[in-house]
Amino acid sequence: MECTVQWNGPASGPNGPSGMSFLASTGSGHCVSMDGAPDGGGRNLAPRPMEMLLVGAGGCSAYDVVLILQRGRHKVLGCEVQIKAERAATDPKVFTQIHLHFVLRGRGLNADAVARAVALSHEKYCSATVMLGRTAEVTTSHEVLEAD
Numbered sequence: 001m002e003c004t005v006q007w008n009g010p011a012s013g014p015n016g017p018s019g020m021s022f023l024a025s026t027g028s029g030h031c032v033s034m035d036g037a038p039d040g041g042g043r044n045l046a047p048r049p050m051e052m053l054l055v056g057a058g059g060c061s062a063y064d065v066v067l068i069l070q071r072g073r074h075k076v077l078g079c080e081v082q083i084k085a086e087r088a089a090t091d092p093k094v095f096t097q098i099h100l101h102f103v104l105r106g107r108g109l110n111a112d113a114v115a116r117a118v119a120l121s122h123e124k125y126c127s128a129t130v131m132l133g134r135t136a137e138v139t140t141s142h143e144v145l146e147a148d
Contacts (some may be wrong), residue, residue: 002027005034019043050087053132054098058083060128061100064121065114069104074113077147078105085136095136100129102142111144118142 008023020036036042058081086097
């Protein structure tokens with residue numbers, strides 16, 4: 001995998017761009033903007049880089065859970081991951097705790113199958129959460145909702 005992250009401040013001058021806006025271009029041809037908080041020189045125009053780590057972890061794990069359930073021929077109609085995280089108080093402010101709560105919606109969706117899919121993602125398949133688990137305690141929970 002490859003990507004390029006370019007400082008993309010709103011105004012360029014002799015000293016370069018100002019602000020803390022960045023544009024990431026991925027090897028798969030997509031672009032993502034990132035920005036910082038105003039107290040750190042940003043303008044709050046896009047997600048923070050550390051939020052993007054959580055977004056990636058949630059997306060990676062949700063992908064696994066949906067795929068595992070679909071391969072088991074379960075009727076998954078929706079998957080949402082609510083993520084809450086805490087960071088260290090001092091630099092480097094790594095994540096110390098991350099909790100992923102999965103809300104699965106489907107028709108006759110088996111709660112045991114959902115629990116198994118979440119566990120498999122958490123313990124075996126999700127590269128992002130396994131990697132983040134090197135500094136953070138990563139926990140999961142889930143709920144199953146019957147589709148209307």
